[in-house]
Amino acid sequence: MIRYLGSRLLQMVPVVFVVTLVIFLLTQMLPGDPTVTILGEHSTPEQRAQARVEYGLDAPAPVQYLRWLGRTATGDLGRSLRSRERVIDKLAERVPVTLQLTGLSILVAVAIGMPAGIAAARWRGTWIDTVSSIAALSGMAVPYFWMGVLLILLFAQELRWLPPSGYVAFAKDPVQNLRLMVLPSLTIGLAFAGLIMRQTRGAMLEVLSQDYVRTARAKGLGEFAVMFKHALRNALIPVVTVIGLQIGALLGGAVVTETVFSLPGLGRMVVEGIFTRDFPVIQGAVIFIVLCVLAVNLATDIVYRFVDPRAQA
Amino acid sequence: MTALASTAENANATVESPGRLVIRRLLRHRLGVVGLAILAAIVFAAIFAPILVPFAPDDVLVGEPHSPPSATFWFGTDEIGRDVLSRTIYGARVSIQIVVFALAAAIVVGSAIGLASGYAGGVWDAVTMRIMDGLLAFPLLVLALAIIAVLGPDLLNAMIAIAVTKTPGFARLVRGEVVRLRRIEYVRAAEAAGASDIRIVLRHVWPNIMGNVVVYGSLSGSQALINESALSFLGLGVQPPTPSWGYMVATGMQFWQSWWMSFFPGLAIFLAVLAFNVVGDALRDALDSRLE
Numbered sequence: 001m002i003r004y005l006g007s008r009l010l011q012m013v014p015v016v017f018v019v020t021l022v023i024f025l026l027t028q029m030l031p032g033d034p035t036v037t038i039l040g041e042h043s044t045p046e047q048r049a050q051a052r053v054e055y056g057l058d059a060p061a062p063v064q065y066l067r068w069l070g071r072t073a074t075g076d077l078g079r080s081l082r083s084r085e086r087v088i089d090k091l092a093e094r095v096p097v098t099l100q101l102t103g104l105s106i107l108v109a110v111a112i113g114m115p116a117g118i119a120a121a122r123w124r125g126t127w128i129d130t131v132s133s134i135a136a137l138s139g140m141a142v143p144y145f146w147m148g149v150l151l152i153l154l155f156a157q158e159l160r161w162l163p164p165s166g167y168v169a170f171a172k173d174p175v176q177n178l179r180l181m182v183l184p185s186l187t188i189g190l191a192f193a194g195l196i197m198r199q200t201r202g203a204m205l206e207v208l209s210q211d212y213v214r215t216a217r218a219k220g221l222g223e224f225a226v227m228f229k230h231a232l233r234n235a236l237i238p239v240v241t242v243i244g245l246q247i248g249a250l251l252g253g254a255v256v257t258e259t260v261f262s263l264p265g266l267g268r269m270v271v272e273g274i275f276t277r278d279f280p281v282i283q284g285a286v287i288f289i290v291l292c293v294l295a296v297n298l299a300t301d302i303v304y305r306f307v308d309p310r311a312q313a
Numbered sequence: 314m315t316a317l318a319s320t321a322e323n324a325n326a327t328v329e330s331p332g333r334l335v336i337r338r339l340l341r342h343r344l345g346v347v348g349l350a351i352l353a354a355i356v357f358a359a360i361f362a363p364i365l366v367p368f369a370p371d372d373v374l375v376g377e378p379h380s381p382p383s384a385t386f387w388f389g390t391d392e393i394g395r396d397v398l399s400r401t402i403y404g405a406r407v408s409i410q411i412v413v414f415a416l417a418a419a420i421v422v423g424s425a426i427g428l429a430s431g432y433a434g435g436v437w438d439a440v441t442m443r444i445m446d447g448l449l450a451f452p453l454l455v456l457a458l459a460i461i462a463v464l465g466p467d468l469l470n471a472m473i474a475i476a477v478t479k480t481p482g483f484a485r486l487v488r489g490e491v492v493r494l495r496r497i498e499y500v501r502a503a504e505a506a507g508a509s510d511i512r513i514v515l516r517h518v519w520p521n522i523m524g525n526v527v528v529y530g531s532l533s534g535s536q537a538l539i540n541e542s543a544l545s546f547l548g549l550g551v552q553p554p555t556p557s558w559g560y561m562v563a564t565g566m567q568f569w570q571s572w573w574m575s576f577f578p579g580l581a582i583f584l585a586v587l588a589f590n591v592v593g594d595a596l597r598d599a600l601d602s603r604l605e
Contacts, residue, residue, distance in 0.1 A: 014443040014446070014447070015443065015446050015447050015450055017443075017447070018443055018444050018446065018447025018448070018450075019447045019450050019451070021447070022447060022448065022451075023459070026459055026460070026462070026463050027463075029463050030463055137587065137590065137591070138583075138587065140590065141535065141583055141586040141587035141590055142583050142586075143539050143542055143543060143546075143559075143579070143582050143583065143586065144543070145542075145543065145546045145559070145562060145563070145579075146562055146575075146579030146580075146582060146583060149562060149565070149566060149575045149576075149579060150576075150579070152566075152569070153569065153572050153576075157569045157570075157572075164569075248450075248451070248452035248453075248455075249452060249453075251452050251455070252452035252453060252454035252455055253454075255454055255455065255458065255543075255547075256454070256543050256546065256547070259546075259547060260566070270455065270458055271458070271547055271549075273462070274458060274461065274462045274466075274549060275548075277462075279462070282458075282459065282462050286451075286455055286458075286459050289452065289455050290450055290451055290452075290455070293450055293451075293452060294450050297450075
């Protein structure tokens with residue numbers, strides 16, 4: 001296990017290197033002189049030349065990259081060009097919003113997708129299977145922003161049950177926070193439920209055809225015990241894996257969903273950064289998102305290996 | 314043994330013309346046919362938009378602003394009295410254009426990288442695949458946003474961004490297949506017979522990978538479309554006044570009472586994505602059953 005962990009971590013090194021290099025190169029490709037951005041339009045050439053030395057911009061690109069990597073590793077992501085706020089502080093403010101949104105969305109997706117997948121597998125070929133399969137297929141085809149619009153139209157504009165958008169911190173007003181988070185979580189959760197449903201259905205069908213399930217039935221176990229004690233436990237593995245591997249897609253979905261519902265999360269931070277051409281902010285948020293994805297993928301692999309003895313061979 | 318069997322299969326399939334077999338199987342797949350029909354309708358709308366639309370897409374005040382759907386304005390009118398149906402039909406142009414060009418670029422570049430990597434092996438393979446892994450670690454939309462942040466928002470850049478995000482997937486797929494195929498007898502036989510690398514790749518390897526690339530391409534079409542519409546929804550894709558589905562949904566969000574402004578363009582995206590998905594599924598089934 002420890003050897004596996006070691007080799008898995010070692011494999012991450014080149015990926016992290018490439019990821020950081022891509023982000024660094026993108027900043028290098030930015031049009032315009034960075035010293036103009038720092039000093040303003042009216043700076044003299046001498047001032048700019050001095051700033052160039054001061055900020056290390058005169059060093060060769062590989063040196064600049066290594067310096068930047070060193071700073072990033074210690075959490076120094078620079079400052080926003082607009083507000084002069086430290087990017088790391090901004091992240092600390094935004095991350096909880098996105099985490100809550102992603103967490104609640106997974107909850108919604110599992111709560112809907114798993115029972116639907118189990119039912120579809122149990123009653124394979126019946127109308128239950130057909131209806132949930134079509135619903136899943138549709139759910140996966142709805143773009144997040146349109147799902148958000150439909151939910152707002154129905155629950156906020158027509159029925160007036162929930163507020164259409166906005167954000168209040170959980171610590172400040174838990175009830176209002178959850179009311180505001182219902183629609184965004186449903187937006188991502190409903191779409192993601194389709195994927196979970198299909199995954200659960202496939203895994204259950206495979207498990208249900210196994211000998212040990214037949215044995216369980218043959219020895220007279222009730223249907224409930226067969227489904228939940230024997231089948232579901234083993235079908236869970238691929239479902240958990242798909243959640244882990246889709247974390248990137250979920251965070252991508254958060255970018256759009258946060259815009260629809262005006263949530264001050266990471267995704268909104270990236271989009272705002274693009275509109276205000278605030279590159280340190282974009283860079284910080286993107287690095288954070290990608291490192292999150294890598295960490296969750298790694299954790300999924302490790303958990304998978306831990307729970308599935310077959311993967312250890 | 315398996316290798317021998319699949320070689321024999323391939324020989325048989327060639328006799329029966331695999332292309333026609335796949336098409337026949339595809340047409341028997343009911344959902345797949347529906348998907349194909351939807352895609353055909355969208356492509357048709359995109360090509361013949363100028364003839365099909367009841368009003369010019371940019372003409373303002375063709376009707377009262379915010380008119381609900383009616384016999385004259387099937388999808389209603391927007392905030393400055395433009396016809397939403399005409400704009401939705403024109404929106405197909407932008408979306409299809411971006412998806413087709415971005416995918417074509419991703420397939421060509423990705424497949425070339427994959428073929429070269431899988432065939433050459435060694436350091437070149439290790440380096441390019443680590444780069445692809447690095448790019449794959451980015452959520453598609455986040456990478457697209459980072460690229461747009463540098464290049465600036467417009468139609469061409471949206472295409473480039475989506476092409477870049479889709480390239481590593483094709484490279485990985487093709488490379489994996491190449492590595493697998495190289496171990497199979499007929500490729501080794503060709504090598505032994507002294508065929509050149511280019512000839513082996515183009516004549517023996519690529520034709521056997523193409524099916525998978527088409528299936529993956531179709532499924533990628535839906536992702537490309539979702540990301541294209543997400544970019545334009547965020548205001549970072551095609552710039553107004555060019556009608557695009559994503560941007561129309563975003564504009565509609567400022568006028569909740571006129572629900573039709575965001576409903577119909579969103580429905581168009583949904584149907585197109587659904588179509589790409591079911592066609593991809595159907596293609597996969599059609600190609601899979603060939604191996605049965």
